Amino acid sequence: MNGWILAATVGLGGGGAAALWGVTTGSPGRRVIAQNLTTSAVCPALLLLSQGYGRPAYVDLALLMALLGPVGTLVFARLLADDLADERPSAWGLTWAAAGLAAAVVIALCVAGGPGRAMVKLLVIGALLIGGNVIASRALAGGFREVRGG
Amino acid sequence: MSDAVITVSLLLVAGCATAAVVQRDPARQALVLSVLGAVLAVLFTVLQAPDAGLSQLAVGSALTPLLIMLCVRKVRRRGRTKDGAR
Amino acid sequence: MNTAMHVLPYLVAVYVFLTGCYGLATSRNLIHAVGCLAVCQSATYVLLLAVGYRDGATAPVFSDIEPGSRPVVDPVVQALTLTDIVVGATVTALLLALVLQIAKRHGTVDPDELRELRG
Amino acid sequence: MTRRTAPRAVLLALAELLAWWAALALLWLVLITSVDTLERIVGASCAAVGALLARAGRRAVTWR
Amino acid sequence: MNRLRLWLLAVGGAGLAALLVAACLDLPAFGGRWHPYGDRAVQASLDRHIANTIASVNFDQRAYDTLGEISILFAAVLGCVVLLREARDEHRAPPEPAEVARPVRRYALLVLPVALVTGLYVIAHGQLSPGGGFQGGVVAATALHLLYLGADYGALERVRPLGVYEASDSLAVCAYLVLGLAGVLAGTAFLANTLLPYGTFNTLSSGGTVPLLNAAVGMEVASAVVVLLAHFLDQAVEIEEEHGS
Secondary structure (H helix, E strand, O other): OOHHHHHHHHHHHHHHHHHHHHHHOOOHHHHHHHHHHHHHHHHHHHHHHHHHOOOHHHHHHHHHHHHHHHHHHHHHHHHOHHHHOOOOOOOHHHHHHHHHHHHHHHHHHHHHHOOOHHHHHHHHHHHHHHHHHHHHHHHHOOOOOOOOOO | OHHHHHHHHHHHHHHHHHHHHHOOOHHHHHHHHHHHHHHHHHHHHHOOOHHHHHHHHHHHHHHHHHHHHHHHHHHHHHHHHHHHHO | OOHHHHHHHHHHHHHHHHHHHHHHHOOOOHHHHHHHHHHHHHHHHHHHHHHHOEOOOEOOEOOOOOOOOOOEOOHHHHHHHHHHHHHHHHHHHHHHHHHHHHHHHHOOOOHHHHHHOOO | OOHHHOHHHHHHHHHHHHHHHHHHHHHHHHHOOOOOHHHHHHHHHHHHHHHHHHHHHHHHHHHO | OHHHHHHHHHHHHHHHHHHHHHHHHHOOOOEOOOOHHHHHHHHHHHHOOOOEHHHHHHHHHOHHHHHHHHHHHHHHHHHHHHHOOOOOOEEEOOOOOOOOOHHHHHHHHHHHHHHHHHHHHHHHOOOOOOOOHHHHHHHHHHHHOHHHHHOOHHHHHHHOOHHHHHHHHHHHHHHHHHHHHHHHHOOOOOOOOOOOOOOOOOOOOOOOOHHHHHHHHHHHHHHHHHHHHHHHHHHHHHEEEOOOO
């Protein structure tokens, strides 16, 4: 059995279920954080699946997820700014944990994949994912304070 | 074992769809639709359809939430000015 | 491949479609109804791609593998799903534009209130 | 010569555009799998478009 | 009245569910080997040196259907433009500049060109790796709106001349049509992929007219999404009711 796909399944099951539970219950701040962490749960799973299926072409999916996931969170952070104004949701512990998970997955794949153009692409995706995750958390924690939702 | 990942993805999609329908507030529904988009992209990858997965990621992660949230903001702002103006 | 797996994807597609229809029928906010319609559409993507799947096969994209070296899934349903997703997004945008017009003209987005507002 | 077309400002603008173009061309080379002449030409033009947009975006934001 | 409606929905839903489940049980097993159309589509795609069979199905074997797709797209955008125009009793207030946290703005200005180049990469390699005109167009359009997310709507309006995007939207659809008519002029069928040589497999110039159709659809989807979001942003951010009207 392919270990990569097993790891992706476990990551998906755990991360996906936690994100779904987080986004359906709790305060608006907690829901937006759950939406932000969905990107950090799904993108490493896509990378693992790409390695597990032996298809380097699937890495483009993870690249697009790493690029557009944080943009989706910025949309919610900006347009829900007045709802989140009083709450200033910030879960920096979760953010750094998700960033650590993403870094671990990218390093493991780089080691497995060996040096070359594919490894540079993986590092670019990892950088985009972790940078986007941190910036989205920063935006949620009060990045759009003076924006009157406009 | 690749069936396990298909089953997990299918169950996640079913859960996200139920959550999206049960959630009556449009702003919060947009959040759940964004998560549904991401999980659908994973299901398409697992069903070996990367093109459809890319399409779902491009549309579902940023475009649809932005459209819905702008619509919610316009309707909510109209409600506020209407009460204010009356 | 146990027998439950033979029919599970189709049943999930049917379940998601019926859930979307239920949400659409009982919605009290037109923006919420447009979201439920998007859920119904995603059910059609799941059904289309489940029909095209082949056990142990990979995607029919030969940029990184030799053609014919591995069994491939059905590309025709994937082409349908691909364009369906993008057109679905623009149709959702058109419906939201209609909802904005209704909110502007009738001052409400609740379908039940609309029915009582005789012109 | 107005402030914007003073040689120094033009030089700065060109330097910025060139820097963005080089970075984006490098990104293009990382993204593609096989490299041949047509890929380089398409990559160079896409990087140029990206560099122009990057500079226009930066000036649009700080210009306010 | 509401109870009757719910009751009707329950009965109708149950009947539909029963029929659908019965149909599902009758479908061939999930993961079966019998895909007659798929095998022929893959063969036709390989004959024309197109590595991504889905792009071959979309832009070569069923190019006429994709013409229908982009006309639906064009009509939907046209509908939105007509619906969301500024009414008589509304005025357009200039968008007030918004203060955004410095790291978020720097991230937006950094990812803006990266996302645009990634979108163009996805369009250009449509007939090789996963991707194509549809996905790449949406990514490029979303990249442009990072300016609104990272700064304010005024900044986006300065960078995005709307007339240009409306013109490029219709220009792209016309380009798709002209490429199709070129087939007729050359003596073969409309949108037939017999004009250009098929080139070497798995290179950017392979696949005859598929890359050109791909680029046309990419341009069309990108400008359609920009025009769409422009009118929604105008409604949500700029256009206000006349008070006391």
